Amino acid sequence: MRADARRNRERILEAAEEVFAVAGPDASTEEVARRAGVAIGTVFRHFPTKADLLRALMKRLLQQVTDDAAELVASGDPAGALFEFVARLVERTAANRAVVNLLAAEGMEVPITGPLGSLSDAVGELLARGQESGAVAARIRLDEVMALLVSACQGALHGGWDADLRRRTLGIMLVGLRPSP
Amino acid sequence: MRADARRNRERILEAAEEVFAVAGPDASTEEVARRAGVAIGTVFRHFPTKADLLRALMKRLLQQVTDDAAELVASGDPAGALFEFVARLVERTAANRAVVNLLAAEGMEVPITGPLGSLSDAVGELLARGQESGAVAARIRLDEVMALLVSACQGALHGGWDADLRRRTLGIMLVGLRPSP
Amino acid sequence: MRADARRNRERILEAAEEVFAVAGPDASTEEVARRAGVAIGTVFRHFPTKADLLRALMKRLLQQVTDDAAELVASGDPAGALFEFVARLVERTAANRAVVNLLAAEGMEVPITGPLGSLSDAVGELLARGQESGAVAARIRLDEVMALLVSACQGALHGGWDADLRRRTLGIMLVGLRPSP
Amino acid sequence: MRADARRNRERILEAAEEVFAVAGPDASTEEVARRAGVAIGTVFRHFPTKADLLRALMKRLLQQVTDDAAELVASGDPAGALFEFVARLVERTAANRAVVNLLAAEGMEVPITGPLGSLSDAVGELLARGQESGAVAARIRLDEVMALLVSACQGALHGGWDADLRRRTLGIMLVGLRPSP
């Protein structure tokens, strides 16, 4: 792929991220092209289908989020890592509607590369470390954490809450993860 | 308004509830008309805009939910009422996509009638009673409860979770509302 | 269906016949709408798909042609009927590209009503009568007549032949149908 | 023109022949490029327009067909040559949609080189020899033969007829060329 093509591909993805972030996946591809400063044909050359574009977007986000998790796994703070991860994800969602879709995506099937094979693996790792360190109750299961993640992120999308309210609410939601004293 | 007109209005709302419940707000107005057994023109005569129809729907749901809350307020179980309310709302959402929008609606501006002036008032009342009874921590604020409600309901919309996972996750999310022992 | 709707449907079909007659089936639906003096949505309301429109057109033509055949069957000139029919069809094709497609259509599946159940039946009847009367050789089979029909009509579509050349050529092509003296 | 350029031109024409043979003239130029193993720009450098490419293709085919005729002229079987030629052309058409267009081409204007100046000349020669040998009726004119050719080839394009039906139908169509006994 030529340099300018790669550059355009990147610009399209960035434009798409912005557009879908505010308008959701129903935003028009034309709008993406406009924002990217390319013709509509160019978008479809890079992503033959609107679904392909969305998929590529998901993949990017998924990679970022999973890398984030991997980093926290390696951070040497097993007790706080899971909580920190959730907090980051929620904040990220508040700024990008697309994030939440990737959590809820069913057949998205976008394999990611790196130390952890998937987002679930990554969160599972964070969960395990948290439990080993005693910061997370042993009774908590991975599916519950994932569901909680989705809920928290979905919530962050709506209501125009400020960062403070988001933080307080999340704090409450996470109490249940800790071991009962 | 003539009797048959009012009857049509009601049928349209019911059809809309069913349609939007399963297909979300992107379902076509034509589908609503079809399900209601009226012509498309009739729908637009009653609700000049699709947004108006959705708004009316929200109002109905809001009324139902608020009435539900009012009933719980009067039920004489101050300790459990808030928790019960949240649980009901989440289950209702899982069966009706529209519910969640009503929680997140921004400028919805749909005044409701009855003992409690708004959903916030109703939840506020449940919160106050819960705190008085000692079942809910005094530090919890209303905006946090509302945000938690939105998050839980949004979550219930996605992922195809079964009722069991929904219940477990909700249980974890609500731990933080209780007083620390 | 309302009167104006039926009128529009008819106008669309007529416009479509004209448009597809000169430009073939690749002509745009928009052009049809323009020629019919209606908006594009109206065309799609009557014929949900371009294929549906073409199919309706085929059906109309098929009906006309089959009726034509039925009339000739009843005309009391068994010896000449088949030849007359072929000649008429070829002339019709020369003025309407669509005709030929209807002969070549594979899964078109447009049942027609009337004395003869299908075009093949109609031609078969003409063939049988011709053979009984001795004007057509007994060795000729229906599939050969149909194929000959397609060839003659296809030919009539091209080359800008004048009516005279068409007539002469057809005359030559039909000699083979007659019994060898 | 450089050697590699000429080589590319040839590869494009061959690819085009294959592609248009099966998909007709609506096949995409990109597909031709792909099949030829060159970039799309190369196709347009050699043939500034899709129509130019088709025209060049026609010319090639025309040359082949005319050469075929010339060969038959020289074959020493004046009685059978015209019939053989028609049969070959029909079979060629059944395997190559493009052939028929070259017969029907209006302002194609593609002068061909070789013993016979044009396809018409070639067929005229076959006709003349056939008539001299007594195998073809004297009353037959060249334009009739050409028209018959077009019809037979057009027919061969459609209906999914098998080789047997094609042969039988052609047999019938050609009877009229022979002298009446």
Added chain:
DNA sequence: TATGAATGAGCCTTCATTCAT
């Protein structure tokens, strides 16, 4: 008032053609 046909903007996608690399 109800009906449902008509409207037309807008969406996704394709493809001949141009042009920077």
Added chain:
DNA sequence: CATGAATGAAGGCTCATTCAT
């Protein structure tokens, strides 16, 4: 010269909304 990315005009189709019946 070749490459292949970019362009942008259509095309088929959908759907909220309007309006004649």
